[in-house]
Amino acid sequence: MTLAMADWLVLLAYLLVVLGIGFYFSRRNTSTEEYFVGGRRFRGWVIGLSLVGTSISSITFLAYPADAFKTDWLRYLPNLALLPAMLVAAFVFLPFFRRGNMTSAYEFLEMRYGPSVRVYGAIAFLVAQLVRLAMILWLLSLLIQQVTGLSPQAAIVMGGLFVGLYTVIGGIDAVIWTDVLQTVILLLGGVVCLWVIVDALPGGLGQIWRDGSQAGKFALAPWQDGAPGATSWRLSLSEKTATMMLLIGLTNWLTEYSSNQNTVQRYCASRSTREARRGLWVYLFTALPVWAFYMFLGTALWVFFQSHPDSTASAILDGRERAEALMPHFITAYLPAGVAGLVIAAALAAAMSSLDSSINSVTTVGVVDLYRRHLRPGRDDRHYLKVAWAMAVAVTAAMIAGALWLNSADTKTLQDTATILVSLLGGGMLGLYLLGFLTRRGNARAAWAGIALTLVFTGWTVLTNKGLLPEALSAPFDLYYTGLIGNLLMFLVGYLVARYWPSARAASGQS
Template sequence: MDVSVRTADIITILLYLLGLMGVGIYFSKRNKTTEDYFLGSRSFSGWVLGLSMLGTIVSSATFLALPAAAYILDWRQLTISLAVPFVTVLAVLIFIPFFRRGKLVSAFEYLGERYGKVPRIYGTVSFIILQLIRMAQILFLVSLVIQFLTGAPISIVIIGTGIFIGIYTILGGFEAVIWTDVVQAIILIVGGILCCVWVVMDLPGGLEQIFEVGSANNKFSLGEMDFDLGRRTFYTVAILGVINWLGIYAGDQNMVQRYASAKSTREAKKATIVYSAIAVPMWIMFFFIGTALFVYYQEFPNTLINSLEADQILPYFILSEIPPVITGIVISAVIAAAMSTMDSGINSISTVTVIDLMKPWLSKGKSDRFYLKSAHIIACTVTVLVISGAVVFSIMEKESMNDISLMVASIFGGCLMALFMMGFFTKRIDGFSATVALGVAVALNIYLGLGALGVLPDSITIPIHSYWVGAMVNGTFMIVAYAISMFRKNNFNDLSGLTVWTMKKINKNE
């Protein structure tokens, strides 16, 4: 591949990486307790946490896979983001007060208080599985860029990159994660803008040419407006978006950990608004980059493009068309996008494993230092699992990693969204109803998931697109749980503060 490695770019990237490692080492000296390691002593402002949320959610799947999706298809996957403003309002008014109410550390502590042990364990394990798969995807994507730059085998790049991210995350804890996320979010924004500007400037017709050629090829379409369950129509993707974002804002440990780490409820709400206000325009920008690249390679045909995977097209453009130093900044942005998501994921899995899977079951005599050491060991284990998963993704056949990401969210996301929504908005569902409904929903999830992945014969599968799996599983949980609650006497402990109907007002400055 005719892309040159330039000394200025290497220096730019190395300086960035050394800076990150320095942050990890600096904050490692401040982690004396699990409260420090998991929440940074609950001391962060809204602006800092908002940028950290951006760095965590907007990953290399955004930087590389969204342009790839727009390049090979259209903008229909942007439809997922249309739910964000609506869900942000719910987060500010309802979700954040819930999680700030009891100074919780884990999202799944709420499930334990609301339903009991089984839903809490289910929620924790589902989150861990989903995060491991997501981080493996992201590590694979960023490794593609580094492979282009170095020419090293993809497996070696994956292992080296994964170890580097693991080291500074394990050393620095949550405070290192937050501050590196802030830096990475800023670099991510700058890198995206530079890419966008460069491809527009290189086209003789500029923006007008992009809109003209893109429209002629239907590249700005949000998908067909019908309810075909077997295809990625507008409504299919929109429903997936509602379920996805409700699950993220209400039950994703990465978000809940940031709600909990704010120095007040007001700052937690500010963080969510800051994140949402920046994220949606960013997603639009990255879809636009994909369409612009499609027009670019129509104008300047390149036979090599046809041999690349969709996720490799933007890295190729960066390395072959953008000048030195600027290339280094853009590549640093791609690396930043991956690191900010992975460091958050590693820390959040350590958190929920200790809080939800260890502390409730181990003897009360265990010291805080024991759990702090356990968190370090868990983070090391997670790093190894993520590296292994990324190697698997490197040998898989795929359309684009964004499509894979959406399939994973639908198939492996389970009914977490429904668990939280029914907990928040109903008083009828008790632990027994939720546990039985979970069993039914999980069985359906396994059946639909195996069918969507092509494991089961067509003769015994339901012909739906994989994006519908999450909707059907969450809907089934809601129906079954509510139906059971109608035919039995509910067995509740005190629901004070656990539903919108029993929530007490809290001081917004607490």
Template sequence: MSLTDVVVLAGYLLAILLLGVFFSRKTHSTDDYFVGGRNYRGWVIGLSLVGTSISSVTFLAYPADAYKTAWLRYLPNLMLPVAIFFAARYFLPFFRRGNTITAYEFLEDRFGPSVRVYGAASFMIAQLVRVSTILYLISLLLFEISGLDPVWCIVLAGVFVAFYTVAGGIEAVIWTDVIQTLVLLFGGIACLWVIVDLLPGGLGQVLSTASEHGKLGFSEWRNGELEPVSWDLSLLSKTGTMMLVLGLVNWLTEYSSNQNTVQRYCAAKTEQEARRGMWVCALSSLPIWAFYMFLGTALYVFYLQFPVPEAAEMLSGERKAEQILPFFILSELPAGLVGLVLAAALAAAMSSLDSSINAISAVSVVDIYRRHLNKEADERHYLRVARGVALAVSGLMIGGAIVFYYADTKTLQDALTIIVALLGGGLLSLYLFGFFCRRGGAKHAWLGIAVTMLFTGWVILARNNVLFSAENMPFDLYYTAIIGNGLMFVVLWLASRRSPLRAQG
């Protein structure tokens, strides 16, 4: 990196730190720390939601997928507006009642305190694995930039994110997410600008070559070549229609039971502002995701025009495709732009880390500590506990990232997939049943949870060919979440048919 790049990157990081210090002076209660006084406008909430959801996947995985295959990964995202229309109309009013802070307060109102603890614990464990994974990915990028030992990269990045998040609370998280979203977008635009400028045919060459090679369609990589997916309704293979269904299930889950999202609902000034923020998120996220997919397509055309061994190895699978954008940044961008784009890469990751740290702290204090362990303390005590929990979560995140560094890739992917699947399976249906059905209580909810966890455990064993064979599964493992949610809803409905109706309200 040149001195100019170092100055640009350092300036960005310093600005983020100063925001954390500034907002720490405005935080006097847990309401300030978790929902910022409930006074945010919709556009701020929307851009913050974008920053929370994009993470390193947008910056690294989307370009990698488009570079190596096509645009199939983008297809589930098209269901985001449908999910938001449904969530804004039916889910949002439940979370805006009273002074709700977490997504799991609703579970107690509907099913009792034990189910609330289950929802809270599921979220915390899944998020700890997620933030450890993201921090580990950040360390790999920092290692490429600086040459520092990867463990030191993990520690330094973790401490940096922890400082402004622990100090500033949700206000620091929301405003840094807004800034990080803009930096991410500008960083990607800078990369595409350089590609188009260097190609002899410019943007037209990208479009024509990509179209000729089938890189702009919804295709899957099979037997060494791209094959367009079918549009059948089938659980046996990946089809375009089923990818849309999968996207709808995933986004409805995100907007019904994910604390990162629900916390933004509660931080908005009014229900109308919260609804506006949801639509700002959808209308911003879809073009940003499409842009980064197109960036991967442009990288494919660029390295067809200017072939190098490293890019060819990423295309063939000898190297990971996720390396393609960092490789381009470090080898092709001019001084100054490298610092800006690296800031964008860090922004993509930090905007997810800070949100999750604050969300875990909120769930720990509101759903566990304040609800069950210490109900009578004053606000200053709960605020100290909230900051202490955020600090502890940061330490666990750093430790988890170090564990992932010493583990192999399969262990990393399996740990994330297995834990999230086991604990979060069927959560969408639990909320949907609670929202729209007036029968059933805690025992019915726990029966549904138990059956869904057994089903998910069976799928995980089969996937790893333990006791069962994945080849004999009656569905593609990609659709486990769809089937798990369907199973949860059916069990809840059947088990609660003879229970009395609950009062409305």
């Protein structure tokens, strides 16, 4: 990719602003309370926009347009379950985390089930986030390579060090405010892309609606043989119906807003429960349109390339090129100087907003749930702040090392390994939290019984997916529903064990 001077100036300005935010907030970080939750003073609109920046990541910028370009809007369907999930999060989950001046999502697990379950939840989160950090940094490095011509190793190290620098020195303040900035940049970049497309089409915006509708590109149905199939609303564990897609979305969103430290830390950083709840509404009414916009951008690109035939676009449609190459190709080949720099900044923002949040949340969980709680309790706050800085540096190093390994490894092997680890350790986490939120039953024994059986269940589905079991012993359902079934299993087993095999001690988290 050859960038004009205007593009480099736009990119440089963006990076300097992000770095400046990190250095500005570094002056405030004199306590762990400031470093982890920003003194608990953030307003709702800031929390909401930072949640958008954390959740949209590179998937929104690259995968959503690519999916709508190749197929239709079926993948948008699970996002519609965000509305009921937000209602549950705002009025059921949020009050629990706002009590007792919590900092970590896993403090609740100790209050409810005991310290051993808290450690399990923290370790499951750390493993999942470290894998996620390595994969996102590797994806970010691909864009850096394309823009700068650096080697893969140099791109990974430079990208990781830059994100790590402003995150380590700035703490949660820098993470939240850079996420707000990155959300705005991401939106602006997408709008610029759509403007270029509409300006190049003879029929403008109306042509996108007309041609896309005629081709079925707005359908919420499986894409088959170049056209949308029939939309089914049946309940089924053997096929991906619209109803099941919504249930999967609901499960994923409830998990995100009950047990993910990236989210819970925003609850805790809000100045009040009211502001935290307002942040959830800002997130809801920002994220849903943003996701829809980027799906629409993918449809617009399909219409654009129908009018302006392109060999790369054709290769993506027929499967000879990866769909995720669509946006980088469009940026490179069709955007004018200066505009390309802005859109590349948006792509960088999409990845960086996920990386900085995960580095900070991993650091918080490592210090609060493991180091301060079990390894070195009772030390002064300055000691824990120094440990937090050191741990953030270590997480950055681990992220870079993981991305470097990924660059030299078989990506399919790493993806499989990551999926297995995250599925095994994180399976059933929503069920565990729901048991604590919705009932008074359950203690460490019940929780561990649910965890053990969920691990066995998830391991069974992994073996099925690998084809390592005979047909008679394989899972008789679509493995897409592993998480949904696993959470139900966790809740039911925990509840039944608590009811029919109660321990001698009260189920109050004292076990």
